[in-house]
Amino acid sequence: AQSVTQLGSHVSVSEGALVLLRCNYSSSVPPYLFWYVQYPNQGLQLLLKYTSAATLVKGINGFEAEFKKSETSFHLTKPSAHMSDAAEYFCAVSDTSRGNQGGKLIFGQGTELSVKP
């Protein structure tokens, strides 16, 4: 079965510092991976996705993620944090297991990012 694990339920950084949010996946087939952001009292917004093209994926708001098959990782980074980046971030894998005809997402538990002034 496919799954994702997000390391760290809460990450705190200073404004201007590097943001690193960790995500490891488990999949027996080539995965399709996504990062979503959820601001308070809002729905989820797609930051970026990996669908087996370039391993370094650039997303919105200056975020990027690198797919590393050898490490089964898809960590999210941003060179310089901004106060507006404070939110909850979710890593997800699309369920492409045999017998699944849909495209359901399997989410990690989420990482709450705090940005200190």
Added chain:
Amino acid sequence: DSGVTQTPKHLITATGQRVTLRCSPRSGDLSVYWYQQSLDQGLQFLIQYYNGEERAKGNILERFSAQQFPDLHSELNLSSLELGDSALYFCASSARTGGTDTQYFGPGTRLTVL
């Protein structure tokens, strides 16, 4: 704004009651997905419809049901509500079905069962 709309935004009801949550997908999207977000379970997939037909089923209770209508909007029906059903329910839509399709999420319906 993702283009996915959900009504109502908030719903407060009592145990044993039945409620209906409504979702309108983005224009042109054929797939609708329902997810439940709770503190203890996180984000869990419930069910997917594609062009009016059920495509995939997840951890959806028998007390819950859904359908997608010819105009592609979808409804999630929750019956015999229990305290543990209190959660945020999200609808998402995508153009087609399949692993690479981007799912666009609505703002959610917050259900409180008292």
